[in-house]
Amino acid sequence: MHPLPTPTTSDPIPTQLTDLAADQPAHATGRPATAQSSTAQSATAEPAPAPADFAGAQAVPAPRARPARVGRNQARAGTGRPRWGPGRVHPARVGRIQARAGTRRLRRGPGRARPKPTPTPADLATIQPLVVPRRLAAARPLSSPAPLAEAHPLPSPAELAAAHPLSGATAEAIAQHRDTVAAVLARRDPRLLVVVGPCSVHDTSAALEYADLLATAARRLGDDLVIVLRAYLEKPRTITGWTGLLAAPTLDGKGDLATGLRLGRSFLTEAAATGLPLAYEFVDPALAPYVADTVSWAAIGARTVASQPHRHLASWLPMPVGMKNCVSGRLDTAVAAIQAAAHAHTLPAVSSDGRLTTLQSTGNPDAHLVLRGGPTPNYDKASVAQARSALTAAGLPQRIVVDASHGNSGKDHNRQPTVVADLAEQISQGDSSLAGVMIESYLSDGRQDPETAHPRPDLSVTDACLSWSRTAPLLDTLALASRRRSRLGG
Helix, strand or coil: CCCCCCCCCCCCCCHHHHHHHHCCCCCCCCCCEEECCCCCCCCCEEECCCHHHECCCCCCCCCCHHHHHHHHHHHHCCCCCCCCCCCCCCHHHHHHHHHHCCCCCCCCCCCCCCCCCCCCHHHHHCCCCCCCEHHHHCCCCCCCCCCCCCCCCCCCHHHHHHHCCCCHHHHHHHHHHHHHHHHHHCCCCCCEEEEEECCCCCCHHHHHHHHHHHHHHHHHCCCCEEEEEECCCCCCCCCCCCCCCCCCCCCCCCCCHHHHHHHHHHHHHHHHCCCCCEEEECCCHHHHHHHHHHCCEEEECCCCCCCHHHHHHHHHCCCCEEEECCCCCCCHHHHHHHHHHCCCCEEEEECCCCCEEEEECCCCCCCEEEECCCCCCCCCHHHHHHHHHHHHHCCCCCCEEEECCHHHCCCCHHHHHHHHHHHHHHHHCCCCCEEEEEEEECCCCEECCCCCCCCCCCCECCCCEECHHHHHHHHHHHHHHHHHHHHHCC
């Protein structure tokens, strides 16, 4: 075999390429044109859309370098750039056709174009994308931003507090309640903390009726229990659902935060006036300044315990804060939240006059762990021991509150008495790390859907609750367990 001679710059352009190019209109301007006739004299060209005429299509990969370079060489020779389509030969195949015909295949050499490598995905990502022509965009309109929701001004925290103020005696009592709860958690006070009440408040009159019943029990059992009313007005949701009295006071799915704030603040001040400490789960940090002054014990829920804004909020709140283990049942997230809340933080917040401001927290020394279960319960003796070990490993005091509902009851309110009985036994045996118990309880037993046409005021619209008649004996059981522990010196 004899090698093919190297082509020189004087070699003629292959005849196949010149024949191909002769059938195509020239593109001397660099803007593609659409040919209307093959006759040069009568041909009219309609300019194809320029890049400015397009709006948002996918990027088109660059053509192979060798055929494009060959076409430009032809344009320099005056033959015009070839086009390909039905019935024509793609330029990339011209060299192979020549080889089969015995002609010399174009090779790179002095004076010939150097082919560029095939672009990589990274190269293609830098190419400005071609987009859909305007005439096509009319048939498939591009998406546009959603219209802004109608804005409704809210009262400032100061305005709301002025409309629904705490009396001086009630404000002083709340400060004392906070100190008492902190003392119970630290075991300086031997009594047992019991947070009890409805899953969420949807009817303020019925909730105040329940508060009166609970206040009577709290006075009767005050030597052994520190009873706190669960006064939750916000509800966290994994996806959707009723989000609580503050955001949706009418239960019809139509949010009315301004009305909810007024109604909720009014309820909290009246409930605090019964003499009971109030418990509250803070869901939206922006709403905390509207209600925080009425609260004696706070919770950060299982769905928000990993949230940095909630941890920072807990470091600012002036009351003990319980950190629930997350929905998965893991404890490390809640333990980390306790550690974070103990430190000082700078956080954005709504000031008393309603402006966005910066707060500098000093850290909350009374943050503690709440066991609420997960896919499996964690109220049993072994789970409590595991929680103690996790707290000790993190250098935290062994302060544990156990929720008898949620994951620990499998969301079956009928199992709450079983959980309470188990906890009472552990407390009776002297477990000093068990500082508190939580129970979901209301006037009537069970639950109803919030979408009910005429919801009952005495029945929960969220989690099913124990009726008051079933709750009162549980309080007696816990009081007896606390008394026995005190006798053991726990």
